[in-house]
Amino acid sequence: GFKPAERIASVGVSKILQIGARAAAMKRSGSPVIILGAGEPDFDTPAHIKEAAKQAIDHGETKYTALDGTPVLKQAVCDKFRRENGVDYAIDEITVGAGAKQILFNAFMATINPGDEIVIPTPYWTSYSDIVEICGGVPVLVPCDAGAGFKMTAAQLEAAITPKTRWLLLNSPSNPSGAAYTETDYRPLLDVLLANPQVWLMVDDMYEHIVYDDFAFVTPAALEPRLKERTLTINGVSKAYAMTGWRIGYAGGPKALIKAMAVIQSQSTSCPSSISQAASVAALNGDQAILEERRESFRQRRDFVVSALNAIDGISCRTPEGAFYTFASCEGMIGRTTPAGNIIGMDADFTDYLLEDANVAVVPGSAFGLSPYFRISYATSMNELKEALSRIERACSALR
Numbered sequence: 001g002f003k004p005a006e007r008i009a010s011v012g013v014s015k016i017l018q019i020g021a022r023a024a025a026m027k028r029s030g031s032p033v034i035i036l037g038a039g040e041p042d043f044d045t046p047a048h049i050k051e052a053a054k055q056a057i058d059h060g061e062t063k064y065t066a067l068d069g070t071p072v073l074k075q076a077v078c079d080k081f082r083r084e085n086g087v088d089y090a091i092d093e094i095t096v097g098a099g100a101k102q103i104l105f106n107a108f109m110a111t112i113n114p115g116d117e118i119v120i121p122t123p124y125w126t127s128y129s130d131i132v133e134i135c136g137g138v139p140v141l142v143p144c145d146a147g148a149g150f151k152m153t154a155a156q157l158e159a160a161i162t163p164k165t166r167w168l169l170l171n172s173p174s175n176p177s178g179a180a181y182t183e184t185d186y187r188p189l190l191d192v193l194l195a196n197p198q199v200w201l202m203v204d205d206m207y208e209h210i211v212y213d214d215f216a217f218v219t220p221a222a223l224e225p226r227l228k229e230r231t232l233t234i235n236g237v238s239k240a241y242a243m244t245g246w247r248i249g250y251a252g253g254p255k256a257l258i259k260a261m262a263v264i265q266s267q268s269t270s271c272p273s274s275i276s277q278a279a280s281v282a283a284l285n286g287d288q289a290i291l292e293e294r295r296e297s298f299r300q301r302r303d304f305v306v307s308a309l310n311a312i313d314g315i316s317c318r319t320p321e322g323a324f325y326t327f328a329s330c331e332g333m334i335g336r337t338t339p340a341g342n343i344i345g346m347d348a349d350f351t352d353y354l355l356e357d358a359n360v361a362v363v364p365g366s367a368f369g370l371s372p373y374f375r376i377s378y379a380t381s382m383n384e385l386k387e388a389l390s391r392i393e394r395a396c397s398a399l400r
């Protein structure tokens with residue numbers, strides 16, 4: 001029979017995708033399911049970006065490009081880092097891949113030796129630990145609960161570091177918690193890294209532009225120039241410009257690392273899509289007003305979802321600083337009994353109940369390594385959110 005390679009033996013298909021598939025199947029067979037599971041903006045890609053892609057096709061930009069990004073796109077990325085983050089990267093310190101996910105994969109594939117440890121604050125985006133495992137590394141998961149604002153402390157980082165630690169991986173604003181690190185939050189962590197020169201820093205700034213209430217986004221390479229030589233700053237166009245399907249992500253980092261990552265890319269995808277790269281140039285160099293409009297729309301939804309959740313007995317939700325997720329505690333639901341007589345033993349029982357009885361698909365905290373919580377993605381219309389939250393409220397009050 002078929003036997004998968006050992007490197008993927010412990011890696012399953014993403015729990016998020018499984019729930020999504022089950023919810024979609026229920027929907028197809030007639031259930032009025034509302035899916036609050038997807039990690040992508042419901043907006044369309046802005047028109048000027050689509051236009052740039054059409055132009056690229058018409059002008060024959062339909063061939064292989066330079067391995068890890070066209071010079072024009074790399075320049076646009078350099079300009080973005082300088083303009084928005086105050087970080088200077090040279091052209092040869094930039095890499096472009098098929099989504100931030102490929103950037104993460106390239107970086108880990110190019111640096112992890114068997115048994116190397118990667119410190120990951122939890123809850124974390126599920127792909128982090130799976131990619132690390134595929135690359136032969138050991139994810140070191142550090143629980144950071146709502147009481148800690150879902151953020152890691154310097155003491156936790158210090159305790160997690162061993163001689164085998166290769167990377168610390170931070171994600172701010174975070175998927176799934178929406179928590180974001182201020183300069184004050186970052187400082188003590190960066191000091192720990194300065195004292196541990198074998199540890200490199202990978203930051204995933206994917207949700208940089210989706211922050212609320214005048215939150216001042218900062219990235220570590222700007223805060224601590226002494227760490228820049230061992231920091232990889234990852235970002236992309238997927239979430240900021242509603243371009244998830246175009247598959248473009250990018251990063252800035254030290255030249256030797258960028259070169260090693262190019263080796264992986266050259267033997268996997270050869271280069272990102274030429275058309276998507278042209279579209280990304282338009283996204284990065286074009287009018288940024290669209291970001292503000294969308295941010296305001298996300299903020300209204302966040303405020304609605306957070307207050308609706310907190311009004312439910314047994315649920316408590318911290319107000320996230322960014323991204324488009326809430327990560328609420330459902331600890332108060334554990335031990336309660338459903339109308340059908342089932343006991344809610346853990347967060348996945350609660351989310352199964354919401355899917356089956358209330359026809360609302362959300363993702364249990366266990367999928368992100370921290371329980372008992374559940375994640376709602378509010379990147380959907382206000383009408384759907386209102387209906388979904390009233391269903392959740394009704395389902396919760398039916399528990400005994």
Ligand code: PLP
Nearest residue numbers: 039099100101175206236238249
């Ligand atoms: N990083 C985080 C934190 C994400 O949530 C996601 C997508 O869900 C990604 C990276 C992947 O983005 P991309 O579409 O660029 O691969």
